Amino acid sequence: MEKTQNKLSLLFFVGIVSIVEFIGSFFTVQAVMNWYPELIKPSFNPPNWLFAPVWTVLYILIALSGWLVWAKREENKGAVDAALTIYAIQLFLNVTWSYLFFWLNSPVMGLIGIIALWAAIVWNMASFYKISKGAFYLLIPYIIWVSFAGILNFAIWQLN
Numbered sequence: 001m002e003k004t005q006n007k008l009s010l011l012f013f014v015g016i017v018s019i020v021e022f023i024g025s026f027f028t029v030q031a032v033m034n035w036y037p038e039l040i041k042p043s044f045n046p047p048n049w050l051f052a053p054v055w056t057v058l059y060i061l062i063a064l065s066g067w068l069v070w071a072k073r074e075e076n077k078g079a080v081d082a083a084l085t086i087y088a089i090q091l092f093l094n095v096t097w098s099y100l101f102f103w104l105n106s107p108v109m110g111l112i113g114i115i116a117l118w119a120a121i122v123w124n125m126a127s128f129y130k131i132s133k134g135a136f137y138l139l140i141p142y143i144i145w146v147s148f149a150g151i152l153n154f155a156i157w158q159l160n
Helices: 002-033 048-070 077-103 107-129 133-138 140-159
Strands: none
Touching: 002 048, 002 077, 048 077, 048 107, 048 133, 048 140, 077 107, 107 133, 107 140, 133 140
């Protein structure tokens, strides 16, 4: 029974993160075809084809990290519940950035959103570290990429 619950809970986390990815892409797709190509971008802007595979890997790591923390719920339910609440907040802010930057076509609003997202990821990582070091380490590529995306967002705002 425990293995079945573990598999189902992993599928749940993959499903939740997939929904986040789908909603974010809904806000992004149209702008990437129409608005985003017209923006002036810095020299360090990655090629467009790179974003989808990077985010796919990051979303897998985000799902695994949430699942690893959830798996510790029997040991410390209060801390796990609090950490997963922070996790949900950062997932919400992840979608919010896509809405602000792409859907609203607003680099300045996107910058505000990505600063909030970055802070939430750091908060999330700190809460996960106390429960599962593995979950914390899985989020390191995410914070690195969002840090880079924040710098890129700032540069796009400045150039446009």
